[in-house]
Amino acid sequence: MANSGKKKATIYDLSVLSGSSPSTVSAVLNGTWRKRRIKESTAELIRSLAETHQYTANRQARGLRSSRSGLVGLLLPVHDNRYFSSLAQTFEAHVRSKGQCPIVVSASRDPEEERKTAETLISYSIDELFICGATDPDGVHEVCEAAGLKHINIDLPGTKVSSVISDNFEGGRLLTEAIIRHFPAGRPLEPNDLYLFGGRNDHASHERIRGFRAVKKELLGGDPDECIQPTGYAPNNARKAFEAFYARHGKLPRGLFVNSSINFEGLLRFMAEHPHDNFTDLVVGCYDYDPFASFLPFPVIMIRQNVEGMIAKAFEVIEQPRAAPRIHLVEPELVPPRTALTGPLDALKDIDLPRRKT
Amino acid sequence: MANSGKKKATIYDLSVLSGSSPSTVSAVLNGTWRKRRIKESTAELIRSLAETHQYTANRQARGLRSSRSGLVGLLLPVHDNRYFSSLAQTFEAHVRSKGQCPIVVSASRDPEEERKTAETLISYSIDELFICGATDPDGVHEVCEAAGLKHINIDLPGTKVSSVISDNFEGGRLLTEAIIRHFPAGRPLEPNDLYLFGGRNDHASHERIRGFRAVKKELLGGDPDECIQPTGYAPNNARKAFEAFYARHGKLPRGLFVNSSINFEGLLRFMAEHPHDNFTDLVVGCYDYDPFASFLPFPVIMIRQNVEGMIAKAFEVIEQPRAAPRIHLVEPELVPPRTALTGPLDALKDIDLPRRKT
DNA sequence: AGTCATTGCACCATCGATTGTGCAAATAAG
DNA sequence: CTTATTTGCACAATCGATGGTGCAATGACT
Numbered sequence: 001m002a003n004s005g006k007k008k009a010t011i012y013d014l015s016v017l018s019g020s021s022p023s024t025v026s027a028v029l030n031g032t033w034r035k036r037r038i039k040e041s042t043a044e045l046i047r048s049l050a051e052t053h054q055y056t057a058n059r060q061a062r063g064l065r066s067s068r069s070g071l072v073g074l075l076l077p078v079h080d081n082r083y084f085s086s087l088a089q090t091f092e093a094h095v096r097s098k099g100q101c102p103i104v105v106s107a108s109r110d111p112e113e114e115r116k117t118a119e120t121l122i123s124y125s126i127d128e129l130f131i132c133g134a135t136d137p138d139g140v141h142e143v144c145e146a147a148g149l150k151h152i153n154i155d156l157p158g159t160k161v162s163s164v165i166s167d168n169f170e171g172g173r174l175l176t177e178a179i180i181r182h183f184p185a186g187r188p189l190e191p192n193d194l195y196l197f198g199g200r201n202d203h204a205s206h207e208r209i210r211g212f213r214a215v216k217k218e219l220l221g222g223d224p225d226e227c228i229q230p231t232g233y234a235p236n237n238a239r240k241a242f243e244a245f246y247a248r249h250g251k252l253p254r255g256l257f258v259n260s261s262i263n264f265e266g267l268l269r270f271m272a273e274h275p276h277d278n279f280t281d282l283v284v285g286c287y288d289y290d291p292f293a294s295f296l297p298f299p300v301i302m303i304r305q306n307v308e309g310m311i312a313k314a315f316e317v318i319e320q321p322r323a324a325p326r327i328h329l330v331e332p333e334l335v336p337p338r339t340a341l342t343g344p345l346d347a348l349k350d351i352d353l354p355r356r357k358t
Numbered sequence: 359m360a361n362s363g364k365k366k367a368t369i370y371d372l373s374v375l376s377g378s379s380p381s382t383v384s385a386v387l388n389g390t391w392r393k394r395r396i397k398e399s400t401a402e403l404i405r406s407l408a409e410t411h412q413y414t415a416n417r418q419a420r421g422l423r424s425s426r427s428g429l430v431g432l433l434l435p436v437h438d439n440r441y442f443s444s445l446a447q448t449f450e451a452h453v454r455s456k457g458q459c460p461i462v463v464s465a466s467r468d469p470e471e472e473r474k475t476a477e478t479l480i481s482y483s484i485d486e487l488f489i490c491g492a493t494d495p496d497g498v499h500e501v502c503e504a505a506g507l508k509h510i511n512i513d514l515p516g517t518k519v520s521s522v523i524s525d526n527f528e529g530g531r532l533l534t535e536a537i538i539r540h541f542p543a544g545r546p547l548e549p550n551d552l553y554l555f556g557g558r559n560d561h562a563s564h565e566r567i568r569g570f571r572a573v574k575k576e577l578l579g580g581d582p583d584e585c586i587q588p589t590g591y592a593p594n595n596a597r598k599a600f601e602a603f604y605a606r607h608g609k610l611p612r613g614l615f616v617n618s619s620i621n622f623e624g625l626l627r628f629m630a631e632h633p634h635d636n637f638t639d640l641v642v643g644c645y646d647y648d649p650f651a652s653f654l655p656f657p658v659i660m661i662r663q664n665v666e667g668m669i670a671k672a673f674e675v676i677e678q679p680r681a682a683p684r685i686h687l688v689e690p691e692l693v694p695p696r697t698a699l700t701g702p703l704d705a706l707k708d709i710d711l712p713r714r715k716t
Numbered sequence: 717a718g719t720c721a722t723t724g725c726a727c728c729a730t731c732g733a734t735t736g737t738g739c740a741a742a743t744a745a746g
Numbered sequence: 747c748t749t750a751t752t753t754g755c756a757c758a759a760t761c762g763a764t765g766g767t768g769c770a771a772t773g774a775c776t
Contacts (some may be wrong), residue, residue, distance in 0.1 A: 008480075008505055010732055021756045026733055036735090037754055054504065059481045060427065061732030063418040064761045071482070078703055079450070079462075080443035089437040092464055101478050103461045104437075106450055108706045120459050122366075123417045124429070146412065147366055200708070232708035235700070265649050268698040272653075275696065291623050292650035295630075338633065340626040342593070345436055348466045350558070350590035368762055379726045384763055394765090395724055419762030422731045 009053040017053075018046050029057065069125040070099075075117060075140065076106045077133040081262055083288045083305065087132060087154070089344040090311045100127065109233065111136035115143050122147045128318055130154055135202070137163070152318045154310055157203050157327050164314040164328045166305045168204045171287065171332040172211025172257075178301045178334055179255045179285040180219050187281075191222030194255035197241055198263030200232045205259055208287060212257055227253075231263065238266025246270070254281055261288040294339050302335040307344075367411040375411075376404050387415065427483040428457075433475060433498065434464045435491040439620055441646045441663065445490060445512070447702040448669045458485065467591065469494035473501050480505045486676055488512055493560070495521070510676045512668055515561050515685050522672040522686045524663045526562045526645075529690040530569025530615075533643040536659045536692055537613045538577050540641045549580030552613035555599055556621030558590045563617055566645060570615055585611075589621065596624025604628070612639055619646040652697050660693040665702075 011025040018025065020042060027033040028046040049055075063069040072095045076084050088104045095102035103126065107114040114131075118140045121129060129151040131140050137158030144151040145160070157163035176194075183189045196212050199205030209228055216223040229245075231237040238258075246252060258264045264286050271279065282298045289304035309330045317328060335341065369383040376383065378400060385391040386404040407413075421427040430453045434442050446462045453460035461484065465472040472489075476498045479487060487509040489498050495516030502509040503518070515521035534552075541547050554570050557563030567586055574581040587603075589595040596616075604610060616622045622644050629637065640656045647662035667688045675686060693699065 012732075022733080023735075023757075024755060026735090027755095030734080032735085037752085039754060042754080056477055056481050058422070058483070058732050060418045060421040060483050061761090062734075064416070064422050064763095065732080065734045067761070069418065069482075078706065079437070079447040080440060080702060082438060082440070085438040085443040085446075088443075088462075089464065092437070101482070102463060104446075104463075105460060106447065110707065119414055123414050124427075124459070125416070125418050234704070234706065234708040236704060237708060261650075262703060265698060265703075268649055268653055272696055272698045290650050291626055292619075292648050292654065295626055295655070296650065296653055297655035338630055340593075340623060340630045344438060345620065345623075346592070346594065348436065348592065349468065350592040350595060369764095370762075380762085381727080381764075382725060385725095385765085388764080390765085395722090397724060400724080416762050419731090420764075422733090423762080423764045425731070 008058070009050075009055045010058065011055075014046060014049050014053065014055060017049050018042075020046065029055070030062075063125050067125055068127050070101055071103050071121075071124060071126040072098075072100050073121045073126045073129045074102065074104045075114065075121075075129060075131050075134065076104060077109045077135075078106050078262075079104075081288075082290045083261060083307070084133070086307050086344055087311065090307050091130065093344065093347070094311055094315055107134070109133075109135045111139050114140050118143045122149055128152075130314060130318075131158070132156075134158070150318055150322075152314050154314050155204070155305075158325070160325060161322070162317050162326045162328065164310050164317060164330060165204070166310070166332045167329040168207035168287075168332075169211045170329075171303045171305070172208035173215050174211075174332075174334045175208075175285040175287060175301060175303050176212045176215040176257060177219065178336075179257060179283050180215070182283045182299055182301065183255070189220060189255050191216060191220045191224055192227065193253055194220065194257065195227045195229060195245070195253040196257040196259065197229045197231055198233065198238050198259030198266070199230050201230070205230060208257075208259060230259070231266070233260060233262050235262060235266040235269060238263040239269040240266075242267055242270040243273075246274070251277075252279065252282060254283065256282065256284045258284060258286045261286055261290045261293060264288075264290070264293060289335050289341065291340050291343075294335060294337060299337040301337060302339075303332045304335050304341065305332045306330045366416070367408075367413045368416065369413075372404060372407050372411065372413060375407050376400075378404065387413070421483050425483055426485050428459055429461050429479075429482060429484040430456075430458050431479045431484045431487040432460065432462045433472065433479075433487060433489050433492065434462060435467045435493075436464050436620075437462075439646075440648045441619060441665070442491070444665050444702055445669065448665050449488065451702065451705070452669055452673055465492070467491075467493045469497050472498050476501045480507055486510075488672060488676070489516070490514075492516070508676055508680075510672050512672050513562070513663075516683070518683055519680070520675050520684045520686065522668050522675060522688060523562070524668070524690045525687040526565035526690075527569045528687075529645065529661045529663070530566035531573050532569075532690075532692045533566075533645060533659060533661050534570045534573035534615060535577065536694075537615060537641050537643040538573070540657055540659065541613070545639075547578060547613050549574060549578045549582055550585065551611055552578065552615065553585045553587060553603070553611040554615040554617065555587045555589055556591065556596050556617030556624070557588050559588070563588060566615075566617060588617070589624070591618060591620050593620060593623040593627060596621040597627040598624075600625055600628040601631075604632070609635075610637065610640060612641065614640065614642045616642060616644045619644055619648045619651060622646075622648070622651060647693050647699065649698050649701075652693060652695060657695045659695060660697075661690045662693050662699065663690045664688045 011022045014025045015022040027036045028043045074091045092102040107117045114134050131153045133155040137153045141160040153163035213223045229241050231241045285301045287303045289302040369380045372383045373380040385394045386401045432449045450460040465475045472492050489511050491513040495511045499518040511521035571581045587599050589599045643659045645661045647660040
């Protein structure tokens with residue numbers, strides 16, 4: 001009711017209204033007033049004025065003075081993918097619970113854009129930065145370091161500061177083994193029947209491939225190089241790779257290890273163009289979990305990275321005094337076909353009927 | 359090289375180094391220097407100093423002075439869902455292209471949290487706010503209005519300010535009709551065979567239901583009330599509703615209109631618990647598109663909302679001087695089963711091999 | 717040489733909150 | 747009643763960038 005005008009109330013407005021000084025108002029409203037020996041009644045008065053005038057602090061001013069902002073950044077490769085968006089969702093909840101404001105930005109896996117985005121965030125004096133899945137984590141590190149900003153890597157490790165990542169080697173092993181064991185003993189998989197598609201020259205892909213090859217050698221007794229097809233992450237490049245294989249062999253490999261759900265979309269595109277092929281006798285293992293993918297008409301075994309665990313660990317590590325860079329591995333989980341897992345969405349209440357407080 | 363120390367350079371540092379005043383430095387670096395008749399050579403000097411010292415403006419200071427921040431907010435219900443995350447992705451690209459910084463936050467469909475989140479964003483002096491899928495858009499409106507903040511509704515309309523939303527009635531019609539026509543003439547659908555699950559008491563659900571009922575009446579000659587089951591958006595509530603139907607009838611309806619891909623996850627959960635039921639003779643229509651869902655083992659017809667179109671329209675409308683609140687409808691698109699559409703991810707280059715600029 | 721216009725820039729207040737310091741008034745101690 | 751202590755708060759500098767105003771130096775022109 002007070003002022004439905006345009007301008008927001010400031011501590012100066014309240015100082016006039018309450019008859020005390022701006023510094024007193026400030027102290028009362030930011031909680032340091034006991035330390036400043038402000039009388040309870042004065043504080044009470046100011047608090048009630050703040051209430052009726054809907055005072056909220058101007059955080060730019062506060063941030064300018066204190067060179068903190070209350071903003072915590074998450075730098076993502078992309079938004080629209082269930083893995084990264086659930087990271088964002090979980091990250092948000094953590095930041096909120098600390099009374100800070102999450103700010104989630106994507107940088108398209110472009111090293112230059114990653115650095116520029118970090119610089120932009122820094123210019124807003126963000127308090128911490130979580131660097132997730134960066135193509136060039138160390139480049140971002142330098143930018144952060146120059147600004148004295150606390151930061152940490154997630155999902156893809158850097159060398160200059162600690163990282164929290166999935167145990168991609170173990171995940172790769174688990175997934176590869178599950179694919180192989182999914183085939184009946186009667187028609188077992190040959191080494192040449194199991195291909196890996198997707199991913200690129202990053203730590204996660206390397207580790208997964210390492211796990212993939214290790215298990216193949218161990219269980220299938222062979223591990224031909226041509227079975228590794230790192231196509232990058234773009235769905236269309238993956239599609240082309242499947243298309244090329246299909247053109248040569250007239251079919252897909254019986255077993256597919258797909259490096260990410262984004263690459264999996266490339267497989268879907270391929271399938272859309274081959275509507276009459278039923279792809280029976282096909283088993284797909286996909287790194288990253290997507291509930292819909294899990295129910296596709298062929299067996300899809302997925303790896304769910306422990307998003308909650310990684311985020312929690314990252315917050316734990318970033319709060320600690322900085323030590324020598326270390327890589328913290330978080331174990332991922334194997335998800336059998338046709339599995340609908342709960343996720344961060346389940347934490348939400350289903351609220352109806354907006355109440356209007358006229 | 360310059361200073362790898364901790365503090366960032368300010369215009370004062372550059373002013374000392376260049377021998378000119380802070381205001382001159384400021385003018386040079388923010389582009390207003392011609393207006394201020396700064397000599398070209400002075401500008402040149404300052405620019406080169408800024409370069410070598412890696413100057414970047416402190417945006418909190420700038421924002422404080424100019425009461426703008428360069429931040430543009432997007433308030434989302436949730437992140438981890440392909441519809442909302444592709445909205446985020448598209449929104450980001452638009453904001454970036456205007457040289458501003460996107461800030462995407464979710465508020466869990468909680469009216470209280472929506473308002474508080476808006477207030478927080480306002481306290482950072484964001485320049486504009488896009489309110490997407492809010493449970494209580496008018497509540498958020500009031501908060502924005504009190505702060506004199508430009509804002510607009512997306513996805514769910516408000517009454518106090520313009521909105522850009524999908525044509526949910528038409529989308530509902532399209533989808534319902536497609537479901538019905540997907541059944542062979544030999545075994546046509548009865549009115550009681552086609553159910554709608556999910557959604558709640560919001561504008562989008564109402565419109566979709568209206569379209570659903572209209573088409574049912576028109577094509578099936580009947581539209582029983584019990585076929586409408588608004589379960590809210592929580593996946594588990596949808597699951598329970600399917601479970602309940604199944605308990606009563608021993609099967610699912612032959613035709614299902616699922617109100618959102620989040621509700622669809624509830625269907626998956628249901629299916630996971632009935633592994634031996636093949637759900638042949640089932641056709642699902644789902645509002646919202648998910649590439650993986652499109653390839654499920656039963657026919658899934660989806661509606662893709664025109665995310666790019668909505669975002670573009672919203673930017674267009676928000677830039678215009680505010681007029682009487684209007685609802686702008688954007689037509690959604692019907693997506694046949696087994697369709698892999700491209701999305702915002704396809705705009706990204708697939709960059710490899712990070713270059714390090716030691 | 718004197719007047720006037722132009723060029724080139726410095727000065728200073730300002731945005732709103734924070735925080736170290738100082739100082740009256742109230743209370744306690746002697 | 748005086749001195750010492752505590753209480754309660756005001757003052758003013760500060761964070762970094764912006765933009766209005768003013769003023770000296772230079773050049774143009776009579």
